[in-house]
Amino acid sequence: MDDILIKDALIVTCDPAHAIIKNGLITVSDGRITALESSDTVSVDSFRAKKTISANGNIVMPGLINMHCHAADSLFRGLVENLPLEEWLGRVWIAEKAILTPETTYLGSILGLAENLLSGATTVMDMFWYPEETANAAKKLGMRISTGGIFFDLPGIGGRCHEDYISEAHQFSQNHEADENVIPAILPHGSYTVSPENLTDAKRIADEYGILFCTHAAETKAEQNDIKARYNNSVIRHLNEHKLLGENVVLAHCVHLDEKEISLIAKSKTNVVLNPMSNLKLGSGIAPVKEMKRAGINLTIGTDGAISGNDLDMWLAMRLTCGLAKGLNMEADALTAEQVLHMATINGAKALGKSELIGSLEIGKCADIIMVDVNNSHSIPLFDPITHLVFGAGRSDITDVFVSGKHIVKNKKITGIDIEKIYDEVRELAPQIKASLE
């Protein structure tokens, strides 16, 4: 007997064949998908499960993978506005330094990850100051997280220096080597905030443990000018010359690239995360998605932190990615909804090195499943579920979320934590956060 049977579902699998199963059913045992069928061909009665859930005709699909986030920055949402990245960061760091401790980082991480979870993201890649707290928060909520040691050259939060970051990176990588829900990574901030020597130290640790190396790259024109002035090179050439590209590398942003840089990323099989909302709001620019896609780069999608894009909404990120590529190139087929949906699911799993486990609904994979309500005014009639998911659906349509078969959002409510209590704690901290910049 299976643990769960979900029936009466419109299943969008995101598998390699882009299969959609009408009148679909899914069974789950020990956290893994054991059957995916259409009740048009196999009777529901031939399956037995401890718990049967009717999807009521709603879309059932893999959980989204948010490949770039700073969840705990949700504490500072809306605090620094209308500044370009470099000036904006200067203000953000003042507020972060005044407020962040392991405790407030945990609080902010729960807040930011809860927003992700309620929006249907089951896996998040997160870069932040106290990564163990982010990992703890994800565990508390029942989500998957990829995070780990950060690197930053200027005196960082808690007065830590490069040597501290090295030992913390080792520690985190060892602590989570066999952790099912934590995908360890090394996350230096960027090539304009971390020297090539220190970036190389960070990459060495990532390679030693066989884990991911993630950094901000080519986000703004100013960053490209800065790297040119310091090293007489462009950002991606700089990373390439220091052997910081590769299959285990995830670059966040990649807005300002020339042809050669696109080809260096593609040839090295480096992964890219697009963060359209953050890039628009900070006035950073629009990434050359069509060109990167044509070069064969594994493109994924992220929200960035709520302090830059102001929300952690992967549905908005998908819609912007697709719409901007079409509009920028003046080509209605510059990018399809199907390609964008895959960027937000299976491509993220590939970048994380976990495509055999997550990113699509297939037999044997983890039951990371979300349900999307389509019984509403903006979903009827529903001719093409994939177009609907990218251009019509929104995060308020997410009703239920499962990670490894655990029902962690039930009818729009998080089951693992009293989230109202967290909201109260954040409200209590808010005056202090505001005062940090006064």
Ligand SMILES: [Zn+2]
């Ligand atoms: Zn970022």
